[in-house]
Amino acid sequence: MEERTRAYLRGRFRDYYRRTSIAPPPDANLREWGFIPWTAGSGTTMVRHKSLLDLGALDEFLARKRPRHVYFSAGRYDDPSSDTMGSKGWRSSDLVFDLDADHLPGVTPSEDSYEEMLATCKDALLRLLDILETDFGFEDLTVVFSGGRGYHVHVRDDGVRELDREQRREIVDYVRGIDVEFEHLIEQEAVGGTAGRSSPAHKRSLVTDGGWSRRVHRRLTTFVDELLDLPEEDALERLQEFDGIGEGKARGALTAARNNRQQIEAGNVDVHPAVFQLARILAEDVLDAESAPIDEPVTTDTNRLIRLPGSLHGGTGLRVLRIDRDELAGFRPLDDAVTEQFVGQQIRVDVTGTEEMPGGTQDSATISLGGDSFTIEPGAQTVPEHVGVYLMARGHAEKEKE
Incomplete structure (x- = not known):
């Protein structure tokens, strides 16, 4: 400078x-x-x-x-x-x-x-x-x-x-969603023994009242509602877009969604294996889309x-x-x-280059400031002062002699 x-x-x-x-x-x-x-x-x-x-x-x-x-x-x-x-x-x-x-x-x-x-x-x-x-x-x-x-x-x-x-x-x-594992978002609840066995079975659920688990549950219920609003063939096709979900799992998941909507709303992801798999897949999307870098x-x-x-x-x-x-x-x-x-007057600047400006090329760059858009080219020119101050402060221009 x-x-x-x-x-x-x-x-x-x-x-x-x-x-x-x-x-x-x-x-x-x-x-x-x-x-x-x-x-x-x-x-x-x-x-x-x-x-x-x-x-x-x-x-x-x-x-x-x-x-x-x-x-x-x-x-x-x-x-x-x-x-x-x-x-x-x-x-x-x-x-x-x-x-x-x-x-x-x-x-x-x-x-x-x-x-x-x-x-x-x-x-x-x-x-x-x-x-x-x-x-x-x-x-x-x-x-x-x-x-x-x-x-x-x-x-x-x-x-x-x-x-x-x-x-x-x-x-x-x-905040960045680092080391958040799907298994850590799941709670297991004993729901009684199965036929011929003394050990209880377990129901796996997403916590619905807070944290990343609530976010995954919100995405799952939203997705289920979108599925149920679609014609059956479209819903099956949508489910099969996910890796590991073929036609059989898609039909099972869709049937489970129709018959167990209230349980899914309560957090239960064990209504069908494909629903549990879907929740796991959606969890990865949630961490990518809702974390803050x-x-x-x-x-x-x-x-x-x-x-x-x-x-x-x-x-x-x-x-x-x-x-x-x-x-x-x-x-x-x-x-x-x-x-x-810095608004309301013009100044003279010598633009030293536009290629290093965000989105700029060797010949020009477009800047949006103060509600207006300006095309800037290399060389001496007259610009609004707030634009000129920005260009000079960024190192893209020098002040011209008046």
Whole structure:
């Protein structure tokens, strides 16, 4: 990044912070603070091991330093400004989850647009929140658009604050569906002896009141209802699409579904061997479709630094934006996180290349920002300022001389 570009962005970040009041996180005085300034060169320099007392009033600090990135710690400490982690005196930590769009299964950064990647990431976020709220019962959640590649979720329920790394890793494994075996989701119940034998028989059931078992049961009952709504031949054909289910098993499963719908609703998967097999197959689909591919090191790190909501992301110029839970469904990151101070005027930039942009080619790239779509080509051009800031912050353009 050229000095002219860096000076322009630094100045515009200052203008933003001068006009914006940012609320600090809870227990702000107990947290470590860090920031990355607009330094020259290709590398970045993190200034950390600061307390809020060191920084001073947050709004004044941001307007004075106009940092490229600003962070606070998940951890709370006796002495957050101590220069070694061991001497800070750890008290507790938020439970933080991070979803990065370009690390998600099914996302190809070289082919997918930024908008498409963030849409996939939002789907993963909704799955994550469903697990956190439904399976764990967490209530004190803060959802944040990172301003860059994805989303953060901060959990501050009292019960999570003192969890150690291994306990947090267990939560990560659960959220990601790691080591969840179908057999572990099944409960066996003795239902009495069989003819000529003294030992009882067992009924195998899925637990219906929570966890991954409830999710598999929900998928099974939904699938059974879809089968029963189909003509018989279509239902049999649908069942035979699964590996290991031929015509005989398909007929048996369909008959069992018709005759034992209430038992299946109650969790019983022993109404027919093919129904049990179907539940096992659907369990694999559920784990793939409903787990959340979170970044494990972020959640397990009790000392992690995370972006400050309300600040600007130095790699995009977008706001790090806290999102109300009831507004998440309609949230559009590339519209809602555009910085208002950067809207309404044009600037000149020199686009250095488009091939490295998400979904871009050597000749052009399409960017959607602020409710409009823009076709960007290499070379000098006039663009709306919020687009120009994004291109310069991403390293795709330099500021042209006025």
